[in-house]
Amino acid sequence: MNEPLLSVRDLEVAFPTRRATLTAVDRVSFDIAAGEVLGVVGESGAGKSLTGAAIIGLLEPPGRIVGGEVRLKGRRIDNLAPEEMRKVRGKRIGMVFQDPLTSLNPLYRVGDQIVETIRTHLRVSEAEARERAISLLQEVGIQGARARIDSYPHAFSGGMRQRVVLALALCAEPDLLIADEPTTALDVSIQAQIIALLKRLCRERGTAVMLITHDMGVIAETADRVAVMYAGRIAEIGPVRDVVQKPRHPYTRGLMGAIPTLGAEATRLVQIPGSMPRLSAIPRGCAFNPRCDSAFDRCRIEPPEGMGAGSSKVACWLYAETAEAETAGAETAGARA
Amino acid sequence: MTVAALVEAKDLTRVFDVSKPWLNRVIEGERKAYLKAVTGVSFAIGRRETVALVGESGSGKSTVARMTVGLLSPTAGSVSIDGIDMWASARSAERQQLRRRLQMIFQDPYASLNPRWRVDRIIADPIKAFGLAKDAAEISHRVGELLRLVGLDPADGAKYPHEFSGGQRQRICIARALSSNPEFIVCDEPTSALDVSVQAQILNLMRDLQDRLGLSYLFISHNLAVVRHMATRIGVMYLGRIVELAPASELFAAPRHPYTRLLMDALPDLGMTGRARRPIEGEIPNPIAPPPGCTFHPRCPWAFEPCSADVPQLAGPNGRATACHAVAAGRI
Numbered sequence: 277m278n279e280p281l282l283s284v285r286d287l288e289v290a291f292p293t294r295r296a297t298l299t300a301v302d303r304v305s306f307d308i309a310a311g312e313v314l315g316v317v318g319e320s321g322a323g324k325s326l327t328g329a330a331i332i333g334l335l336e337p338p339g340r341i342v343g344g345e346v347r348l349k350g351r352r353i354d355n356l357a358p359e360e361m362r363k364v365r366g367k368r369i370g371m372v373f374q375d376p377l378t379s380l381n382p383l384y385r386v387g388d389q390i391v392e393t394i395r396t397h398l399r400v401s402e403a404e405a406r407e408r409a410i411s412l413l414q415e416v417g418i419q420g421a422r423a424r425i426d427s428y429p430h431a432f433s434g435g436m437r438q439r440v441v442l443a444l445a446l447c448a449e450p451d452l453l454i455a456d457e458p459t460t461a462l463d464v465s466i467q468a469q470i471i472a473l474l475k476r477l478c479r480e481r482g483t484a485v486m487l488i489t490h491d492m493g494v495i496a497e498t499a500d501r502v503a504v505m506y507a508g509r510i511a512e513i514g515p516v517r518d519v520v521q522k523p524r525h526p527y528t529r530g531l532m533g534a535i536p537t538l539g540a541e542a543t544r545l546v547q548i549p550g551s552m553p554r555l556s557a558i559p560r561g562c563a564f565n566p567r568c569d570s571a572f573d574r575c576r577i578e579p580p581e582g583m584g585a586g587s588s589k590v591a592c593w594l595y596a597e598t599a600e601a602e603t604a605g606a607e608t609a610g611a612r613a
Numbered sequence: 614m615t616v617a618a619l620v621e622a623k624d625l626t627r628v629f630d631v632s633k634p635w636l637n638r639v640i641e642g643e644r645k646a647y648l649k650a651v652t653g654v655s656f657a658i659g660r661r662e663t664v665a666l667v668g669e670s671g672s673g674k675s676t677v678a679r680m681t682v683g684l685l686s687p688t689a690g691s692v693s694i695d696g697i698d699m700w701a702s703a704r705s706a707e708r709q710q711l712r713r714r715l716q717m718i719f720q721d722p723y724a725s726l727n728p729r730w731r732v733d734r735i736i737a738d739p740i741k742a743f744g745l746a747k748d749a750a751e752i753s754h755r756v757g758e759l760l761r762l763v764g765l766d767p768a769d770g771a772k773y774p775h776e777f778s779g780g781q782r783q784r785i786c787i788a789r790a791l792s793s794n795p796e797f798i799v800c801d802e803p804t805s806a807l808d809v810s811v812q813a814q815i816l817n818l819m820r821d822l823q824d825r826l827g828l829s830y831l832f833i834s835h836n837l838a839v840v841r842h843m844a845t846r847i848g849v850m851y852l853g854r855i856v857e858l859a860p861a862s863e864l865f866a867a868p869r870h871p872y873t874r875l876l877m878d879a880l881p882d883l884g885m886t887g888r889a890r891r892p893i894e895g896e897i898p899n900p901i902a903p904p905p906g907c908t909f910h911p912r913c914p915w916a917f918e919p920c921s922a923d924v925p926q927l928a929g930p931n932g933r934a935t936a937c938h939a940v941a942a943g944r945i
Binding site for chain 2: 435494
């Protein structure tokens with residue numbers, strides 16, 4: 277089995293406060309293979325953005341990684357010195373944020389921002405970097421790139437700005453792109469353009485993508501695999517088809533039923549009672565148990581681990597027996613990996 | 614339609630003056646600039662009916678909502694509730710009576726509640742303003758009733774808005790809107806700021822309340838899937854005009870206008886796993902200088918000669934109207 281491009285093991289992110297330490301990301305583990313698109317989906321407060329920020333080393337203090345490890349091509353990157361991390365960030369891992377206006381400096385021309393990024397990470401001359409920037413802008417679909425390279429960010433529309441940000445994230449040819457809600461601020465018709473562009477660029481370059489979003493529709497059509505997060509933990513992870521069409525975790529099932537779809541005219545949406553717990557009051561055992569209609573005693577005591585063999589894992593005690601039956605096979609597969 | 618509609622909007626038009634200040638205009642030699650946010654929008658909403666307006670940002674849907682509820686005066690056209698014209702009616706008492714019968718729910722439940730007021734005072738405000746209760750005891754009884762109606766506890770009235778989550782705040786907004794016993798509620802993106810599981814709770818609540826209280830809704834949203842779930846009829850807006858108006862089931866089964874077709878193709882949906890969608894080319898044009906003729910023609914793959922010359926009118930048989938030359942000519 278090939279080594280994954282990115283391997284996250286038991287990642288824990290905590291925020292120390294005066295009263296207690298809040299665990300915002302709790303023992304999260306997943307892999308991303310080269311060229312793969314992993315969707316990370318969850319509601320606000322589920323810890324999906326923090327997971328992304330922890331991987332790329334952009335956690336806002338006082339938040340910090342308190343456990344686990346992150347490996348990029350086998351090399352640990354979660355304990356690098358800030359200077360070392362700067363070289364990884366941008367060069368090996370690119371990042372796209374939700375709001376394209378805040379990720380571009382309004383006082384610099386977009387061309388200068390791209391040229392600066394290229395020259396930080398690659399040894400090329402000023403003129404060469406500029407040529408590269410122009411061809412990149414053309415590639416992300418900006419018409420008249422040669423003329424527009426000297427414009428300021430405010431002269432671009434929201435969709436065009438997100439294209440520039442995408443060019444900026446990909447200009448040093450990173451192995452992994454972390455896209456945090458890249459289309460949330462955009463209109464649907466523009467959103468479709470950006471998603472199609474993101475997919476094409478990453479396929480052409482073999483760039484792996486970690487796509488963080490709350491929009492299950494975007495995940496369904498973009499991702500190869502999807503991880504569903506709830507209260508800082510991964511509830512379910514697996515191939516996108518399985519998770520969308522045959523969700524196993526009660527939370528995922530509720531979430532899928534809660535989304536109004538174009539296909540069927542449902543009279544009533546599935547309703548999950550209550551809301552996501554606060555970080556200061558995460559219930560004992562499975563974090564979802566107070567809202568779960570199939571919870572039993574074990575759920576209230578012991579937090580479930582990811583269960584199931586192969587590519588699909590679900591953190592739910594309902595599947596404990598099937599998991600134990602499969603354990604023998606999974607163990608040997610795990611040992612080989 | 615045989616039964617008289619509860620709400621009727623006729624040829625609503627709103628123009629905003631977006632000119633630079635007078636001195637700048639004189640020095641820079643610029644003319645006055647106008648933005649036509651809404652042009653000739655007409656629709657009717659029957660009792661217990663939900664009409665939805667859907668469109669991208671800048672399509673004018675919120676402006677229509679504000680004009681319908683009376684927060685913004687139309688430049689031309691009229692809105693009438695139960696046959697009474699909202700803006701022409703001379704007597705202010707009549708207008709105030711009219712206002713009691715319509716209410717609004719806003720997008721952002723964080724911005725639309727006064728953070729310094731307790732919840733019971735927020736909900737009681739319309740009751741006091743319209744003099745719907747005799748004394749304090751009756752008011753507090755009514756507030757408790759309303760809180761229970763939207764799935765909150767009457768004891769929650771003593772709390773401040775910041776103590777509630779986004780979904781609960783939207784419930785408070787709904788309770789406030791219901792406090793004047795309205796017949797018609799304008800909902801401007803009521804669930805856009807909420808998570809999907811909370812959105813499902815609010816949408817279900819709104820449908821239950823409609824059944825129980827016989828409400829009519831004008832539902833504004835950018836999300837076609839939400840609109841499909843809520844509306845009986847849907848108007849698709851593009852750059853200030855309704856380009857297609859149709860019963861929800863028919864619109865989704867067979868969209869006619871090119872923009873509606875492309876919008877549905879572009880929409881990410883759970884059923885679309887692995888399927889590529891077809892993005893609409895280009896962007897919404899600048900509304901200050903919209904393209905001539907049909908405003909959608911620069912992005913439209915079916916555009917032909919008349920599209921860039923004449924503005925297509927909304928027309929079509931029995932409640933299924935489309936504003937498109939190509940559809941009228943039978944080309945698509």
